[in-house]
Amino acid sequence: MKFNLIICGVGGQGSILSSKIIADAAIKKGYEVRVGETFGAAMRGGSVSSHVKIGDIHSPLVAHNSADVILSMEPLESLRVSVDYLAPQGIVISDIRPWYPVDTNAGGAPYPSNDEIIAELKKLGKEVHFLDAAALAKKAGHPRTTNIVLIGALAALGKLPIESKYLIEAIKERVPQKTIDVNIKAFELGFDSIKKS
């Protein structure tokens, strides 16, 4: 068994934490796992992605055209990563809120709409799910749980070779004690948003 996942977003959005949670859960289930981080220094604002590989694997990087799922915190970042890495049978899950780069804000560079992005993603892969994860996070009780909403959505797809109980256990261990309930709620809201759609 081999499962390739890439989690991406903009520095400061929490995608690194998501990759650690999923990797912890994979270890709990007894898998071999590698997480390769791409870019992302202490600074905020740049493109960040984490490659998470589970099963019969060795290296920390996903090969081109072979990501089973791309989980993105930002629409354009989902396309940036998908264009190189998404497998033709792959699935994309993304939050719908754009984070405009300085190149657009200050330099006036055009920024594609979500509809355009979804259309291109459909040409690259098999399924595309755009959800208002930030709104669900707010509903769960804190905007910073957007990443956990997306993990819930990922779990609901049924492609990840890890059961929700391991993910929930891993979330409980990684998030601050006081925020466990909010995070579990965020996970459930993300899960339901896919299950019901």
Next chain:
Amino acid sequence: MKWITKDEPGSIKLMMGNEAIARGAIEAGVQLTACYPGTPSSEIGEVLGEVAKDLNQYFEWSTNETVAFEVAAGASLAGARALTAMKNAGFNLVMDNFMTLTYGGVKGGFVVVVADDPGAHYSSNEQDTRIEAVAAELLIFEPQDQNQARLMTKEAFDISEKLELPVFLRSVTRLSHASGNVEFGKISQKRNTIGFNKHWKIPYRWDVYGPPGPQSKREWLHSRLPMMAEYVENSEFNKLTICDSKIGIVTVGIAATYVKEALAELNLVDKIHLLDLGIVNPLPKAKVAELLNNSDHLIVVEEGDPVVENAVRLLAKELKPEIIIQGKLFDNRVFPTEGEMDPDNVRIGISNALNLVINKDLKREELKAAIKKIITTRSSTLCPGCPHLGSYWAMRKILEKYEGNSIVNGDIGCYEQGGYGLATNTFEITDEDNKNFKINSPYEILDTIYVMGSGIGMAQGQYQVGHKGKILAVAGDSTFFHTCLPTLANAVYNEADITFVVFDNTWTCMTGHQPNPVTGIKGNGDVATIISIEKVSEALGIHSVSVADAYDIEGAKKVLKAGLDYNGPAVVILRRECALQVLRRKEFPPFEFEILQDKCIGCKACVELGCPAITFANGKADIDRALCVDCSLCAQVCPVDAIICRSV
């Protein structure tokens, strides 16, 4: 007790390569660690600093890598197990003693960890430091995964003590900054005895000039090489698998993981020979000879420069000159000579060497090329409210007032983004000798950037040959103490009329906010004396030293003008703590800024400040409240007072 110090052999945790190296050192009973931060190596020091007090070990963030190396080497001579860790660039500072310490060797296990950065994700270059460690004739470990990183670090202390030599452990970004399954081993409770013996086993052991002199010490070093050769032949970290084949692969470190995946993909597992090395130097000659004997074609796969390939070729020239070897050298190369190795280029390289058909979906490639055109670049920026934004604004505005072509020499730190440029910028490239460019973004202001401490030195050369125009250099607080002090003394001694601007934001930010001599905290968390940059500058003989708050643009302009107008070397300190650190402490100001949409004239002054919290749409600027830290800089640059401050 921190999780990483738990003595629970057998338990499996997700660990970053750097954490695994730290855990290996903890298991080996390291007694002293000294580091200077540098991505991708910093977490080794961060972990060992955090646990130092619990484990009764010494940890320090030193002022630079040379210092860290000397501190650790000194501890080893006094018997302690010692470790130093740094990035590729930092290792260059260490070379002088690195090439000399080996002559008398060491006593306590001494492990030198260097994290290279192929692909230059976080570095000024792609340097492969194994080349220097080979030149120093040392044992070089290169782990391929996180668990092996732990095992090798632990083993490195033992073998260092047996050989009485430092051991080099080479990591790379994809190991240090990747995570994987790590199995905890036993934590050794044994600690080496501390003491000092001037003539330990060899006369004048720790004094290269002690009679009969350096050459005899080198003879001693060479007398250790047979022990090393025997060790690598028997080490479990070097594995040779011979199959029914005439083709073999030699690989090492992280590259081995790409090779194993490629072999699986290409259905070649156990169908060609594999020499899977964990030790780069020296080469296990008997194992390589056996591989040569069984092959007529070898492929060498490694991360970085062709270090192992060179050694294999040298031995092959002696033992089997007719063999075909393919790697990164010569015209038959199959791997790229710049950039990182990855699953794709390794699979393609092996396929090309073996003349296997590579299936390429051309239609998909065309589709990708078309899509890439609409993917807007995301240039990295300084953070919202970064004090450097205020400093750069003040600097740009004041420099516009001076005649001539000013040069702003950059340096390494978050402020190096002043030279990252904007992807959307357009400019003319010419061969004129002197040309002035208008700068309208903080990301375009720096004219030169090389390595830590280089800016202030280059500024002096530009001045001494008579460049017409103001000459400046910038550096952060950590960089100031790292490599600027002798260069600043030089400016005074040789009377260079330059303005040296120090961006003091209290921390070594770019590498993850480590403390340094201006922070007031030591690497193990203890309180430290704060060293004053202004007093140091004055003591070195700088007569024009001034300080302003980087959040006060008018004040910053005033002190910059004073520095620029001064005839002789001047130091200007622009001070304000890193906004991220303030945010992390949840210190929110009791006010908020807002752009009044009806007052905004769309002049883009605030946009030109370069703060990522400023957005611009439909001819008006606005503030992204999710990002803003209410630093007030945009309000200061707005020409029509459209940005107002409200209490909250």
